[in-house]
Structure formats: C-alpha cells, structure tokens
Amino acid sequence: MVSEPSRRALDGRRLPTAVKIVIAGGFGVGKTTMVGTVSETQPLRTEELLTDQSVGVDDVSGVERKATTTVAMDFGRITMRDEYVLYLFGTPGQERFWFMWDEVAYGALGAVVLADTRRLKDCFPSVDYFERRGTPFVVAVNCFEGARQYDLEEIEMALNLGPDVPVMLCDARKLDSCKRVLINLVLHAMKVRGVGEPAALTAEAHQA
Amino acid sequence: MIPPEDDALSQEPQEPHGERWLDDQAGPMVRPYVMTSGRLEPTRGDFDLITLVVAIGPEPEGEIGLGPEHLAIMRLCQQVMSVAELTGHLDLPVATVRVLLGDLLDKGLITMQEPQPEADMHDIRLYKAVIDGLRAL
Numbered sequence: 001m002v003s004e005p006s007r008r009a010l011d012g013r014r015l016p017t018a019v020k021i022v023i024a025g026g027f028g029v030g031k032t033t034m035v036g037t038v039s040e041t042q043p044l045r046t047e048e049l050l051t052d053q054s055v056g057v058d059d060v061s062g063v064e065r066k067a068t069t070t071v072a073m074d075f076g077r078i079t080m081r082d083e084y085v086l087y088l089f090g091t092p093g094q095e096r097f098w099f100m101w102d103e104v105a106y107g108a109l110g111a112v113v114l115a116d117t118r119r120l121k122d123c124f125p126s127v128d129y130f131e132r133r134g135t136p137f138v139v140a141v142n143c144f145e146g147a148r149q150y151d152l153e154e155i156e157m158a159l160n161l162g163p164d165v166p167v168m169l170c171d172a173r174k175l176d177s178c179k180r181v182l183i184n185l186v187l188h189a190m191k192v193r194g195v196g197e198p199a200a201l202t203a204e205a206h207q208a
Numbered sequence: 209m210i211p212p213e214d215d216a217l218s219q220e221p222q223e224p225h226g227e228r229w230l231d232d233q234a235g236p237m238v239r240p241y242v243m244t245s246g247r248l249e250p251t252r253g254d255f256d257l258i259t260l261v262v263a264i265g266p267e268p269e270g271e272i273g274l275g276p277e278h279l280a281i282m283r284l285c286q287q288v289m290s291v292a293e294l295t296g297h298l299d300l301p302v303a304t305v306r307v308l309l310g311d312l313l314d315k316g317l318i319t320m321q322e323p324q325p326e327a328d329m330h331d332i333r334l335y336k337a338v339i340d341g342l343r344a345l
Contacts, residue, residue, distance in 0.1 A: 015321035018258035018290055019338060038345060044296030046257065048303065075292055080341030084334065087258050087290060103257065107326050109338065175345060182342050186335055196332040 016083040021182065022104055024091040024130070025114030026122025030142045030172035031090035032074045034114065037178045038088060039076020047072050048100055071097045073104065091126070101129060110189040111137040112181055114172065117150050120158055127161065136189035140170040140181045164191075243277050243304055250310025253320065257292040257302065260321040261285050261309060268317065277308055285318055 023031045036043045048071045071092045078086040089104045105111065111130050115123040123139065130137040141155055156167050166188050171177040190196055253259075263285035268274065277298065284297055295305045312318045324334065 015260050015262060015288060015319070017321060017334075018260050018323045019334060020258050020323070038342075044293060046292045046295040047299075047301050073292075075296075077290075077293065078341060078345065080337050081344075084337045084341070085260065085288075085290070086338055086341060087292065089257070089292075107256065107258075107323050109329065109334075179342050179345055183339055186338050186342070189329075190332075190335050193329060195330050195335055 014083065016080075016085050018085045018087055019080075020087040020089055020104075020108050021185065022089050022091060022108045022111040022135070023114060024101075024111055024123075024126035024137075025142075026116065026119060026126075029114045029116045029119075029122065030144075031114055034112070034142075034172040034178050034181075035074055035076040035088045035090050037173060037175055038078060038182065040078055041076065043074045043076045045072050045074050048103075071100050073100065098129075105130070105133055105135055108135055110185045111135050112185055113137055113139045114170075115139055115141045115155070115159070116144060117141060117148065117155065118144070120155070123159075127159070131162075136185070136192040138166040138168065138181065138185045138188055140168055140172075142172045143169055243275060243300075244307040247307050248303060250306045250313075252310045252313045253306075254322070255291050255306040255309050255320075256323055258290050258323045260288050260290055260323075261294065261318050262288045262320070263318055264316065271315070271317075273311070273315075275308075277304075278312060281305070281308055281312060282317060 023034050025031055032043065073089055073092055075087055075089045078088070080086055089108075091104060092100050111126075113123050113126045113130065127137070127139065139159060139161065141150075141152075143149070152167060152169060159167065161167065166184055168181060168184060170181045261281075263282050266286070267279055267282040277300065280298055281294060284294055289297075291302065291305060291309065294309075295302050298305060309318065309320075313320070324331075
C-alpha cells in the first residue's frame with residue numbers, strides 16, 4: 001500500500017486518508033452547530049448544482065421545473081494523528097435531496113442522528129435512511145434550553161429503535177458533549193463492523 | 209430574541225449568498241459550465257467529496273490550457289486538501305471542481321488519495337486513530 005505511487009506526493013510525503021462522519025437530523029436541530037463545535041477550522045460549505053441531468057435519475061420531486069438549483073452542505077475538518085483526517089458533514093436540510101445523502105453517506109465511518117424532543121419525528125427519516133443503508137449510527141438528543149427534559153428511556157421508547165442503537169443526550173454547543181457522542185459512535189461502528197475489541201476503549205469513553 | 213431552534217441557522221458559515229462578484233469589472237460570477245467548457249464529468253478520476261488532493265510542485269506559470277480556476281486549485285493544493293474543501297474555498301459547485309481536478313490530474317499536476325472504501329473499514333488502526341484524535345480535541 002505504502003509503495004503505491006498515488007499515495008505519495010513528489011516530495012515523498014505520504015498522503016493521509018480521509019474518513020468521514022455524517023451529522024443528520026431534522027431542520028434546525030443543531031447539525032451545523034455540532035460541526036462547528038468540533039471542527040478545527042471555520043466550517044465550510046460545499047454546493048452541488050442540481051441540473052436537468054440529475055432529474056429523472058434521482059428523486060428530486062418538486063424541483064422538476066427548475067433548470068438548476070443548489071443543495072448546500074456544511075462540513076468541518078479534524079486532523080488526526082496516524083495519517084488520518086476526519087471530516088464531519090451535516091446533511092442537506094431538505095430530505096428530498098436523497099441523492100446527496102447517498103454521496104455523503106457513501107464510505108462514512110458512521111452517522112450521528114441529532115434529535116430534538118419537541119420535534120422527535122423530524123429525525124425519523126434520518127433513522128430510516130441509515131437503518132436501510134446499514135450505516136452504523138447513534139441518536140443524540142440535543143438538549144435545547146427551555147425544552148422539557150425527558151428521560152432517556154422515554155425517548156428511546158418513542159424512537160422505537162433497535163435494541164443496539166445507542167441513544168444519548170448531548171449539547172451540540174459544547175465540545176466535551178460532542179466529543180462523547182462522536183467517540184461513542186466510533187465505538188458503536190467498531191461493534192457493528194466486528195472490528196477489534198472496543199471494551200477496553202469504552203471505559204474511557206464514558207469518562208470523556 | 210432569537211428562539212433556540214434557530215441556533216443552528218445563526219451559526220451557519222458566513223458564505224456570500226446569491227451572486228458572487230469576482231471583482232468590480234468582472235460582473236456576476238461566470239456560469240460554472242463555462243469554466244469547464246460545458247463538460248459535466250471529469251476526464252479522469254471519481255473525486256469523492258473527501259478524496260484528498262495535493263499539487264505536485266508549485267503553481268505553474270503560463271501553462272497552456274489552464275484557466276484561473278485551475279490555478280486557484282493548484283494554489284490551494286500546495287497543502288493537502290479534500291475535494292469538499294476546494295469547493296468551499298472556491299465557492300464553486302462540486303461538479304465543476306471535479307472537472308477541473310480531472311484536467312489537472314490529466315496533466316500530472318496533482319496527485320490524490322481516495323478514501324477508504326466502506327467494505328475495507330475493518331482496520332482497527334483507523335478507529336483507534338479517530339478515537340485518539342477526538343479525545344485530543
């Protein structure tokens with residue numbers, strides 16, 4: 001692998017490998033906030049131009065009459081040791097742009113589905129999407145000030161998830177909270193994919 | 209007062225919306241397909257959003273067939289950068305940047321690292337590196 005020419009720039013530097021985590025959930029649930037909280041740089045925005053070409057191939061019902069339209073995604077970057085770079089992508093706000101979700105979810109290490117207890121059903125399309133796709137995901141309930149606080153058990157019951165999907169509370173504005181969610185997601189992804197023995201790493205994650 | 213659910217909106221990156229002006233004389237942004245001479249697909253490479261790209265050597269001067277956007281990519285790619293970051297910095301659609309990157313790859317001016325395919329995500333080192341990196345934040 002290392003000797004593969006495409007892995008090296010001319011000065012012999014080995015290029016890192018990029019990994020991505022998807023942050024999904026309903027509109028205004030705090031996806032961009034979470035991306036911004038953990039990103040080492042100001043979050044950037046990438047835009048995909050929807051053209052007539054994508055109409056007919058993808059389900060873009062509702063925009064057929066428009067020649068072009070854009071779908072935006074915010075993302076952030078975290079540089080890791082050991083030659084990895086982690087990117088966090090917030091999914092496009094409108095769920096009708098499923099083809100963009102496919103592009104973002106493709107090759108993702110896992111996904112965080114953000115939920116808001118006041119509009120819990122807004123996260124259902126994201127949950128369905130990752131369940132169907134087989135992408136490892138956790139549900140993080142963003143605790144908004146002023147919203148009624150629920151027990152985790154009550155939320156779990158309302159979400160009606162599989163028994164193995166971790167559900168946790170979080171505050172998307174707080175770094176420690178976002179770190180805990182993301183670390184738990186990585187551990188969950190290891191478990192789902194049967195990689196290593198995450199038990200040793202788990203104990204520390206709870207302290208994070 | 210802004211209600212809390214608008215929190216995410218107010219923190220969106222400060223990207224200019226609508227028409228972008230390149231400079232006082234240039235007028236509104238050139239239509240993306242003009243930059244790519246109408247091409248929709250890159251001649252080479254898939255260029256996933258997180259494919260990492262780096263320039264081979266410095267920004268070329270007076271290279272035939274390169275437009276200002278090609279040169280802007282070469283400038284940005286003096287450091288390792290993902291396709292998504294390039295589109296963000298250039299404020300261009302992903303499809304346009306892919307075509308431009310294909311040109312640069314064709315001319316041997318850039319090299320790239322594709323992301324790990326999902327099927328190969330069984331390397332424990334990857335997970336350990338990500339967990340360590342997150343803890344170090």
